Amino acid sequence: MTIRSTLTVLFDDPFWIGLCERELDGGYEAARIVFGAEPKDYEIYDFVLRHWxxxxxxxxxxxTAAKPRANPKRMQRQVRRQTMARGVGTKAQKALKLQLEQGRLERKARTRQARDAEKARQFALHQEKKREKHRGH
Known part of the structure; x- marks a missing residue:
């Protein structure tokens, strides 16, 4: 079992974010952390120790994530050509997009359940009021 993790801190206007990537037995996972203001090295280290x-x-x-190549300029050119050819998006961005979509679907289901429960409650209340009106006659 091999586990490899990386944490990249970058500025994503208007906040500083951390992009956590890990490879776990041939699978690739990513998480995003919003730091807000530019974090100091000791703040990042403290975050990793306490909240990982x-x-x-x-x-x-x-x-798996791509291995860095020997020539960084060549790698930049290749990445630029690939993004032009098939659209923008890194593996981490795609993983985060998938996580966001799953959260959206879960939230949608919870909202629908709550709305249906409220409708059922309102209907039962309406029926009860109708019965109460007819009891006195």
Whole structure:
């Protein structure tokens, strides 16, 4: 069992974010942390020590992250060509998008259940009021 984790801190206007990526037995997962203001090194270290287990990683995607190549300029050119050819999005972005979509679907289901329960409650209350009106006659 091999586990490899990375934490990348970057500025995503208007906030500083951390992008946590981990490879776990051939699966790839990602999580996003919003820091707000630019975090200091000791704040990042403290966050990793205290809150790493609380992170909600995306569902596992098959495959592994790309290994860095020897020539970074060549790699940049290749990435630029690939993004132009097939659209923008890194593996981490796709994993986070999948996690966001799953959260949206869960929230939608909870909202629908609450709305249906409220409708049923209102209907029962209306029926009860109707019975009360007819009792006195």
């Amino acid at each position: 287990h609380e992170l909600r990683f995306s569902p596992a995607l098959p495959g």
